[in-house]
Amino acid sequence: MAVGMVLGLAACHRHNAATAVPWHIELTTTPAAPTVPGTTVFKVLVTDSAGQQVAGAKVTVDLIMVTMDMGPNQIVLQPQPGGVYTGSASFTMAGPWNCKVTVSAGGHTQAQTFPFTVS
Numbered sequence: 001m002a003v004g005m006v007l008g009l010a011a012c013h014r015h016n017a018a019t020a021v022p023w024h025i026e027l028t029t030t031p032a033a034p035t036v037p038g039t040t041v042f043k044v045l046v047t048d049s050a051g052q053q054v055a056g057a058k059v060t061v062d063l064i065m066v067t068m069d070m071g072p073n074q075i076v077l078q079p080q081p082g083g084v085y086t087g088s089a090s091f092t093m094a095g096p097w098n099c100k101v102t103v104s105a106g107g108h109t110q111a112q113t114f115p116f117t118v119s
Helices: 003-007
Strands: 013-017 023-030 040-048 058-065 074-076 078-080 084-089 095-105 108-118
Touching: 023 095, 023 108, 040 058, 040 095, 058 084, 074 084
Parallel strands: none
Antiparallel strands: 013 023, 023 040, 040 084, 058 074, 058 095, 078 084, 095 108
8 A cells, every 4th residue: 555645645654653552653754854944743643562553542743853842743634544644744953863763552651753854
């Protein structure tokens, strides 16, 4: 399945994170390389250890600049059909960032961090 096709987005960048039970978290961004100024669309697919999509989770994205404290910058993603969660935000400065995805459902919480370079 082409992730970009699901949202009808042309340019995507996929980050995979194999994680321990209970979930696998896959992050896709559009554009592939976020820029300042500009809006980045975040798409998270959450699947369980059997590969089944996880619906009904709370999914947030925290944007954390690596080189300086930029203050809180959290996005609450909105659920879409099939275990997909989407939202958008703007990076406030070029440089190295971490995108921390947190998934909570069924009494479990799991976080995964994905590095980005914003230009």
